[in-house]
Amino acid sequence: MATLTYETLINEMNQAMLAGDEDRVPLLRQVLAAVGQPDTQAPIIHVVGTNGKGSTVTLMADTLIAAGHKVGVFTSPAISDQREQIVINGQMIDKEVFVRLYQTLLPIVRKIVPDDSSLTIFEWEVVIALAWFSEQHVDWMIIEAGLGGLMDATNAIISPRFSVFTHIALDHTRILGDTIAKIAQNKAGIIKPNTTVVIAPGQSDDAKAVIEQTAKRAHVPVMLASKQTWFDNPQFGLDGTTVDVHWFSKTIWHQVHLNLAGQHQLANAATALTVLKQVAEHDSRIDEDAVRTGFNQAALPGRLTTLAATDKHPRLLVDGAHNPDGIQSLVRLLKQVAPTRRFTFVLGFLADKNVAGMLAELLPLAKQVVLTVPDQHQRALPIDALTEMVGDTLAKLQLNDVAVFSTATARDALACLRKRNVEPPVIVTGSFYLIRALREAGLND
Numbered sequence: 001m002a003t004l005t006y007e008t009l010i011n012e013m014n015q016a017m018l019a020g021d022e023d024r025v026p027l028l029r030q031v032l033a034a035v036g037q038p039d040t041q042a043p044i045i046h047v048v049g050t051n052g053k054g055s056t057v058t059l060m061a062d063t064l065i066a067a068g069h070k071v072g073v074f075t076s077p078a079i080s081d082q083r084e085q086i087v088i089n090g091q092m093i094d095k096e097v098f099v100r101l102y103q104t105l106l107p108i109v110r111k112i113v114p115d116d117s118s119l120t121i122f123e124w125e126v127v128i129a130l131a132w133f134s135e136q137h138v139d140w141m142i143i144e145a146g147l148g149g150l151m152d153a154t155n156a157i158i159s160p161r162f163s164v165f166t167h168i169a170l171d172h173t174r175i176l177g178d179t180i181a182k183i184a185q186n187k188a189g190i191i192k193p194n195t196t197v198v199i200a201p202g203q204s205d206d207a208k209a210v211i212e213q214t215a216k217r218a219h220v221p222v223m224l225a226s227k228q229t230w231f232d233n234p235q236f237g238l239d240g241t242t243v244d245v246h247w248f249s250k251t252i253w254h255q256v257h258l259n260l261a262g263q264h265q266l267a268n269a270a271t272a273l274t275v276l277k278q279v280a281e282h283d284s285r286i287d288e289d290a291v292r293t294g295f296n297q298a299a300l301p302g303r304l305t306t307l308a309a310t311d312k313h314p315r316l317l318v319d320g321a322h323n324p325d326g327i328q329s330l331v332r333l334l335k336q337v338a339p340t341r342r343f344t345f346v347l348g349f350l351a352d353k354n355v356a357g358m359l360a361e362l363l364p365l366a367k368q369v370v371l372t373v374p375d376q377h378q379r380a381l382p383i384d385a386l387t388e389m390v391g392d393t394l395a396k397l398q399l400n401d402v403a404v405f406s407t408a409t410a411r412d413a414l415a416c417l418r419k420r421n422v423e424p425p426v427i428v429t430g431s432f433y434l435i436r437a438l439r440e441a442g443l444n445d
Contacts, residue, residue, distance in 0.1 A: 004099055006095035006096070009098075010121065013124060015120070016120050025150075025155050025156050027112070028127070028153055028156035031108070031112055031156075032158075034112055035127070035131060038131045039158055040158055041134040041138075042072070042137075042139060042140055043140055044141045045057075045060060045143070045161060045164060045275060046143050046145070046154065046162070046164065047144045047145065048144075048148070048164070048166070048187045048190055049200065050167060050168050050169040051325050051326045052200060052271070053145070053166050054075060054144065054303060056200070057142050058260075059258075060142060060272045063272070063293075064139070064294070065090070065294065068285050069139040069285075070138045070139045071140045071141075072087070072088045073086075073143075074126065074130075074141070075144040076144065079301060079302050079320075079432055079435055079436050080439055080440075082121075083098065085129070086128065093128075093129075093132055101131050105127060109127075145190065148183075148187060149189045150188075150190070151186070159192045161195065161196070162196050162197075162275050163190050163191050163196070165188075165200060166268065167325065168187060168203060169183075180207050181206040184211060185210050185214075191214050191215055192220075193219070194220070195220050196223060197221065198222075198223045198225060200268070200270070200271040201227050201270050208224075223278075225271045230245055230246055230273050231270065234266060236261065236262065236263060236333065236337065237337060238304070238306055238317060238425070239261065241257075241260065242258070243255075243269075247277075248277070256291070256296075257292075257295065257296050258296075260298060260300065260303070260304065262333040263329070263332055273291070301435075302320040304318075305318045306318075306425060312418070313418070313442070313443065314424045314425070315424035315426070316425055316427075317425040318435055319429045320431065320432040321430070322353055323357075324358055328361055334365055342365055342366060343366060343423075344366075344367055344368050344369070344417070344422040344423070344427070345365075345369045345426070345427045346369075346370045346372065346428040346429075346434075347359075347386070347390075348372045348386070348433075348437070349374065349386065349431055350379040350380060350381060350431055351379055351380065351382075353381075355386070355389055360393060360397070363397060363399055366402050367402065367423075368404070369390065369403070369405070370413050370416050371386050371390060371407065372409065372413040372434070372437070374431040374434040375433045383406050383407070383408055384406075390404055411441035413438070413441070414441055414442055
């Protein structure tokens, strides 16, 4: 019998997205109980939200690691390798370990999950991540929800130490609801007994009210993160943010460098610090050195990442923003650092996103745009449809001098950039799957 390889396993797994199926979380809770409840072997920080999850997770994880902790982190989506979603202290799970855990867990899972309802790849990744973290005796687990909260596979965990809510905005409205309140209600479904709820700054009144009411019914405390509590004198640039940090209302740490760009990152940093301060009250290792090191090392590929020029492309600023709220954060940063500049954009989107809303934000800053197709064949917006939407938006905004180039593939998009006289940095945005496609075409990051 041939040895099962990681690549074969991933290709054979159920690729369905079942985040809107209310039966899946109870099923996964049975699975976790049957495999020894790995989610109870270390304290968990469970993170949900529309935008800011990845940054908040990274800031917390890198600070805990800098303080000497062993930290298991589960995030999504991956950009190049599915194993990016499952890491301990920055190291991806080995392919052989992933396969071994799958083969060990499969007989147990088969006793619980009906034959006609196999676990999806995302559900398997959640279960395997928790099993690996438990096996490796991590000190902390930080688990980022994939979609929503209530019916997301990560909600199978029993009771996290912290339930963290980053910025909530309109996205995945077909599954989560068409208002902020409805989306917040879904995300608030992660709140369980014995947790502490942390709410990011800038949360809308509707979202905050829903989260607070849910927490009150669960009899758990709520902490509201505040940028004003933590920060003074921020300085923003494309390479990150420098800021003075208050700690325990006394100490001021001057010119701490946050290796993430944009005003919105201060909200994510304030959320992370609100959690870290609670940990620090019982852990003296969470100190200035740990925070400085963690903040300086924290980096998120594909989130406002600057890539140096190569023989395949000019200098790029790559951002996986994929909804109007995320795009607005990118636009604010561009206007702040270059208020009179117009940029070259490389754009590609998924068809189930609010593409019209994102184009309306981006195109007023455009000098020329290169359009292409993300690496997600079932959900990608076809190039003809995107070209038409861009033309309609430019006409509506009376932007008659923006050059538009449509390309069938990411490789063609990079070739188009090489042929054009573009002023760097070129802005790449619209989808993490666009970044994946460009990586496969030769993007150097």
